[in-house]
Amino acid sequence: MQFDKPATTNPIDRLKVVGQPVHRIDGQLKATGRAKYAYEWHDPNVPYVYGYPVGAAIAKGHIVSMDVSAAKEAPGVLAVVTALDVGERKKGKFNTAKLFGGSEIQHYHQAVAVVVAETFEQARAAAALVRVEYAEEIGAFDLKDAMKTAIKPKDVGGAPPDTAVGDFDGAFKAAPVSFDATYTTPDQSHSMMEPHASIAVWDGEALTIWTSAQMIDWWRSDLATTLDVEKEKIHLMSPFIGGGFGGKLFLRADAVLAAFGAKAARRPVKVALPRPFMVNNTTHRPATIQRVRIAAEHTGKITAIGHESWSGDLPGGQLETAAMQTRLLYAGENRMTAMRLATLDLAEGNAMRAPGEAPGMMALEIAMDEMAEKLDIDPVEFRIINDTQVDPEKPERPFSHRDLVSCLRLGAERFGWSDRGRPASRREGNWLIGLGVAAAFRNNLLVPSAARVRLDHEGVITVETDMTDIGTGSYTIIAQTAAEMMGVPIEKVVVRLGDSRFPVSAGSGGQFGANCSTTGVYAACVKLREAIAQKLGFNSEDATFENGEVRSGNRSVPLAEAAGSEGLAGEDTVEWAKLADSHQQSTFGAHFVEVGVDIATGESRIRRMLAVCAAGRILNPITARSQVVGAMTMGVGSALSEELAVDVGRGFFVNHDLAGYEVPVHADIPHQEVIFMDETDPYSSPMKAKGIAELGLCGVSAAIANAIYNATGVRVREYPITLDKLI
Ligand code: MOS
Secondary structure, eight states: OEEOSOOOSOGGGGOSSTTSOOOOTTHHHHHTTOSOOGGGOOOTTSOOEEEEEEEOSSSSEEEEEEEOHHHHHSTTEEEEEEHHHHOOOOOOTTOSSOSSOSSEEOSTTOEEEEEEESSHHHHHHHHTTOEEEEEEOOOOOOHHHHGGGOBOOSOBTTBOSEEEESOHHHHHHHOSEEEEEEEEEOOBOOOOSSOOEEEEEEETTEEEEEOOOSOHHHHHHHHHHHHTOOGGGEEEEOSOOSOOTTTTSSOOHHHHHHHHHHHHHTSOEEEEOOHHHHHHHSOBBOOEEEEEEEEEOTTSOEEEEEEEEEEEESTTOOOOOTTGGGGTSSOOSEEEEEEEEEEOOSSOBOOOSSTTHHHHHHHHHHHHHHHHHHHTOOHHHHHHHTOOSBOTTSTTSBBSSOOHHHHHHHHHHHHTGGGOOSTTOOEETTEEEEEEEEEEEEEOOOOOEEEEEEEOTTSOEEEEOOOOOSSSOHHHHHHHHHHHHHTOOGGGEEEEOSBTTSOOOOOSOTTTHHHHHHHHHHHHHHHHHHHHHHHHTOOTTTOEEETTEEEETTEEEEHHHHHTTTOEEEEEEEEEOTHHHHSBOEEEEEEEEEEEEETTTOOEEEEEEEEEEEOBBOSOHHHHHHHHHHHHHHHHHHHHTOOOOEETTTTEESOOSTTTSOOOOGGGOSOEEEEEOOOOOTTTOTTOBOOOTTTTTTTHHHHHHHHHHHHHSOOOOBSSOOGGGTO
């Protein structure tokens, strides 16, 4: 299905199933422990054995030699495969660092061997016996030092690293009120609950792999490249995923080690990355240093806005696109953005939930608060004054739909924003109380997505697509889409996901999964409706699908009967053409937070949070709300506790487990509320929905920082805002 004009009225608009608060169709499986995650696939007739990784003990250099004799003789050991045995391999398209093979060490805990044994404990014990001699080289591990040598990359994910409109410097100097500050955000870890884990089973040249992957097709392609086998020979499955947050977008070492281990041991092998490996072996969100400059007239109208950002990555890597939102969020005639990439020899930096905007908004939205104070304008009003309905860099390009102003106004009213006082003016016992606000912004990306839909002789609709469910609710919204399109109750829909035998979907990433994958299902259902109508001799234009029947004129036929004994199928893929260029597609919101800061210890506690989101049609208010609540919780971690501590001498993240890397839990946040604006975006897809999962994170941390300032009068520009920075 080509999609090059705004969506018109279609069966989805009936909203009998789509848009309804349907509980997760996989909820019972999950709540009763029957949903099988990657490591849990277990056939009692299969003699699984266990692989345990060995990680590099240096951050940069080469392996001189490896001694695996003791490991090989240890009890239960079946095989030891080293990086030297495997040799240099081609790298997957999406990997910056190699996952396994060759003597070069690019970062700490890069895999250098996998030990396979009869039991997990035997494999782990033997892995400790592997001896490696290294030639160590000096690396760069400190962003502050490395930023001096940062380069300007040719492009950043298809966009230019720099943009300039008007005369930023001139306007900044000439303005009556101006503001210039630098903010830092630390390296962060995805820290998903389920570790990266894979089971590999070879049958001759064919490989079956169960893993935990957000993007089935990317993983399969990159695994084929890395192993040097034909892509068609790999069957990859990932039906349930215990969290990803971007950390499972790209092929990871567990799958590669399981495949090599299984080949060497001639047995099916299970490999789970131990928790400490997840931090230094995989990817993380890179730290940033960001300078924001804003100038305005006394009325609050921004005349110049500039945002520069520095981040680091391994050679050949990419930068954190932290200035992106500043190109789009606020009006202002004179503007500049610039992003620079330093070389750092830490583990690969890569996408983590809302890459770019999440850390970018952490800086920009404190700067907006600081500027509002300087102007003596309410921060909600300051943002409203500078709203724009067109791309401020390309005024001929309107937003497809933008309702930031309503989010701010409604949020202010519901949250009781008018109670906010001057900084450090409200005290309850030992607590200083403050309110903070920030805008939310995240782009809406459109990615092709395919699906296959079948109708059988019992009237059951089966949807197959390689879309994944990383805890987001994909199973449920896809079932709702098919039920709506085919006019059947949701109980009549079976959804099968996360399997490389199914049509290639958008996958789970960049908050595009929900809108794009359901649109692929919509397109496949259109095909199935046509097939049914054609078989019955109905005109597909006026055939209606309702109550398990297809009706045309005065004839109606139950779907089960229409299917016949053979059944009928429809398959299609959705491609976005001109729409993506003609309109800027973004999602908007407002975050409000109330904090208490202990006057003696400086400890910050969240008291209540509100998010108002404008993100197109909400496909399911229950699953969408869960996404936003989860994102808000992540934003609390980002504001108050999450920080990978870099050992800048040895070059690794020190706090590589959940004891040292602190993430908030529900008990840390007594009250969270989410309001969705009632809107549809016909430019986003026939579903008229947009992404929501990352929007919920963008801006939260700044709203918290602003609330802490309002509570204490202390402005912290270095995240996380730990108590030592307040006293
Ligand atoms: Mo998201 S960081 O694209 O999984």
